[in-house]
Amino acid sequence: MVLPWLIGLCVIAFAAGLYMSFFVAPEDYQQGDTVRIMYIHVPAAWLSMMCYSVMALSSLGTLVWKHPLADVSAKSAAPIGAAFTFMALVTGSLWGKPMWGTYWVWDARLTSVLVLLIMYLGLMTLWRTMEDPIKAGKAAAVLTLVGALNLPIIKFSVDWWNTLHQPASVMRMDGPTIHPDILWPLLVMAIAFTLLFFVLHLMAMRNEILRRRVRALRLRAASAAQPGTAAATAQPAE
């Protein structure tokens, strides 16, 4: 089993990453200690996008290669992706308050992350509303792929939209010269988050498989006592 190893690695990576981000990484000369938010904000933001890529790939798996596990993978990834997106939004907002003086601005990057969250939630709802997991999987795959096309478009259009109305007033942190002291904790945390994603994704996929088995068995249970209905052998006769 690969899972216990992954869990172990994940815990170690988090321990190391958290230690480094609080005790090794220096405070920023401009931002003070708030820069420590970065060590969770940036990995969460990365993961939010990676998760969608995983879903898009799985959707290709569903529609093109017709792999039976592909839609299981896509379905289990969605809530995790939504959670990471939520984390990126929350930490970003909490960082924005001391830095920009407001929790939220309709800045290009922020806005496209919010739209990503809505897309995750929409996909989850689609899965929830359709009873048949196979059909739901196919529908969600179509939507995921169209959304994958849409995301870069949003990113660009929002960039444009924003600068058109509100030039320069939104400032972004002009990336602190990536000093190794900052870079390392960030990378370790990123690895920890990635491991966390894989652990959760594996576990969720396993649950989803169980859920489908329960469904299958329940359907069987319903028909068990009723004779007469059946799958079929056919027998041609004159």
Added chain:
Amino acid sequence: MFQDLSFDLPSGTALVVTGANGIGKSSLLRTLAGLVALAGGTLWLEQGEADRSPAEHAHYFGHQNAVKAALSVLENLTFWQGFTSPVSASVFGATAMSPEAALDLLGIGHTTDLPAGFLSAGQTRRLALARLLVTPRPIWLMDEPTSALDKASEGQLLDLMNGHLTAGGMIITATHTDLALARTKILHLRTADPVSLHEEDLPA
């Protein structure tokens, strides 16, 4: 869904599919119509138009009538005539009927300009049937064609079906009642293994 199912059907013959409720008669017809993907196996049509799928050689006459209540009877029928394209097959000799002639033949010629919503269930069914006459296609897939028809209309339907067979067409029909068709083969579906049924039809 199906195990060991195979049959062949010469032109001019009807295949009557029988079997218990829920055994898969309707599913078989839908598969032949190309509405459900074939999980395995092949479907082969001789003497049809080579570049078109078997489903395109067929009319599907199912439980639903595909009739729009807001359109007039004639509008409904001319739409289907314009939308579906006829298919020729060497052994099949039926010709297209005009919508009016088809409606007259089916005894609803007097309703031509009424909104289809004013028709009774049986009349609506006949309007749906008229669709098969205005665009000639060699295969008719008919799922319980006699449902909602009273005895008189049932006889009329049988005449039509026999006419289609005489013209060299094929009919595959699922039914619970006996149909007096000219040349028929019977395919009786039976359950292979009662216990394992619902595993297979998961996708509900």
Added chain:
Amino acid sequence: MFQDLSFDLPSGTALVVTGANGIGKSSLLRTLAGLVALAGGTLWLEQGEADRSPAEHAHYFGHQNAVKAALSVLENLTFWQGFTSPVSASVFGATAMSPEAALDLLGIGHTTDLPAGFLSAGQTRRLALARLLVTPRPIWLMDEPTSALDKASEGQLLDLMNGHLTAGGMIITATHTDLALARTKILHLRTADPVSLHEEDLPA
């Protein structure tokens, strides 16, 4: 809609309503159930609870099952048990059954905790029937009660209906098939004026 229609029914008897398609059998039952307003005429129930309308003494078992796919079988049934109130009538002696017992009796006891959406058409129909057992009411209005039931379940249904009659209940049922009920009266509906029939069923 109806002309010159009158009948009376002693307790312990079934009234079987027959007639051609679209003649108004279902409409008659719905009128008795209070779902369609009485255009004229009276409805009189003896020995019921005086302060409650005849409809409240009746169970209506129509084409639709009133079963929610998302609720479990038991949840569906307990809802109806909690929602409808029993009615006593002096000559009627049936007692309420527990939901589990009713499901067992109807042969779907093993599905208790399954979502009702997993049931087949016949099983759903039996779940709908269980509703009549958990809340005793003297009158059963049943519109084609045997539809979607196979032969075995049909026999079971007849036993239930006969049991209800024996307990002093009344049954009014519309049907196309013959029902082997203990004590029956037959009400045959006929069209008063054949030409005007289809005037009546315009809205299909």
Added chain:
Amino acid sequence: MDLGPHAGFIWASYGLCLFTVIGLIAWVRIDKAQQEKALKDLAARGISRARPAGEGKPSS
């Protein structure tokens, strides 16, 4: 540990992230328990995966 004037924001971000992660873990665990319980209930009623040979579709 002194995190300066904005300690509240830093703790809040870490706290909310922790909270979300715990939520995710709880979701996965509870879901697993539920499905396994359902399977066990079904098995108790004699319905399990064991099926006649010659059939079956991959579900894992």
Added chain:
Amino acid sequence: MSSWAVVLFRRDLRLSVRVGGSALVGVLFFLAVVTVIPFGVGPDLNLLSRIGPAILWIGALLATLLGLDRLFQADREDGTLDLMLMAGRSLELLVLIKCLAHWVATGLPLVIAAPLLGIFLNLDPVATGAVTLTLLVGTPALTLIGAIGAALTVSLRRGGLLLAVLVIPLAIPVLIFGVSAADAAIHDPVPFLTPFLILCSLSLIAAVIGPLAAAAALRFAGD
């Protein structure tokens, strides 16, 4: 409350949160509408915070009304409504209970989501609190008024939009007093209590008229 009412309430609540239920979709629509408005209006935070209460209220109005189309329709399609009509239960009370369950499943989540969305619209804490409070008091009125539309369109297949069109005129007073109470809380001089109390009384009136009218409409739809 009589026991059948409790049974009905719990059933409706269950149906909303189970698979295929409506509970989540309403909030998501609310979120989507509130997010989409800044894309139209532009990212100016001052402007957004000025019209913030209105945006939240309009979003809640639309989410509530558009989500109501299945309130009676689902029950009608499977024959449940027929049985309910002939059960001899007070139809008005029945409508009230169904509205209550619907509000708990879909209206309350809107109220809970409102403070979060307030952040996107740059509302300050007082304004957020005021809007949330007015939504808490006002959304039941929207549900109850919407129930009239739901009953009127119970037999129509294209319920959602039509329902909204029918009901929006009736809901405008709720919207006006909701927004003005929220605005009053933000701009100190104007009294908050007056519009707020009017809003409360509108809710109470809706709790009477809504069930009465909806029950009448359902009875007529019956025959």
Added chain:
Amino acid sequence: MSSWAVVLFRRDLRLSVRVGGSALVGVLFFLAVVTVIPFGVGPDLNLLSRIGPAILWIGALLATLLGLDRLFQADREDGTLDLMLMAGRSLELLVLIKCLAHWVATGLPLVIAAPLLGIFLNLDPVATGAVTLTLLVGTPALTLIGAIGAALTVSLRRGGLLLAVLVIPLAIPVLIFGVSAADAAIHDPVPFLTPFLILCSLSLIAAVIGPLAAAAALRFAGD
């Protein structure tokens, strides 16, 4: 265009304008939304004329998306969709035709109503013209994108709200460029043509992606 396409187009158009059709309800909803917003935002005419284009665009967006739920559902319920799927016609083209007919019946009336509503919102003639023009070019894109949602939810009974939720993220670029083109026409210095051309190209992209994705979704819903 091949003749079956013409036949289909005329049928869909007829169905939309006949009794029970959708043509009118969409415009009424548009009207209702656009009139309700001033009730929320307040009667400040400057403010209204400033956010006028946005209001019109958001109203059109919602009216279009929420009215699309029956695009394929009606055909599915009566078995028409099955026959269309097996007719061997290009499903992509079929979707395109249906969208076109739907747009002519419900999108075009919105465009035509926009100048009237512009008066309520105190828009000057140039602004009104600009908004109307952008709506003319942009609403087809909304219909085509919405068709994806309609195809995805074709088998669901509660289509409307869910469709909107699924599709709104996809429609955001259209909204952005629609509003910014309109705004550009009002505030002289900024060029109008750039966002307008982008809007046009978005419509063209939607005319490709929408039918492709919707056709795929319909095929999958079939089996």
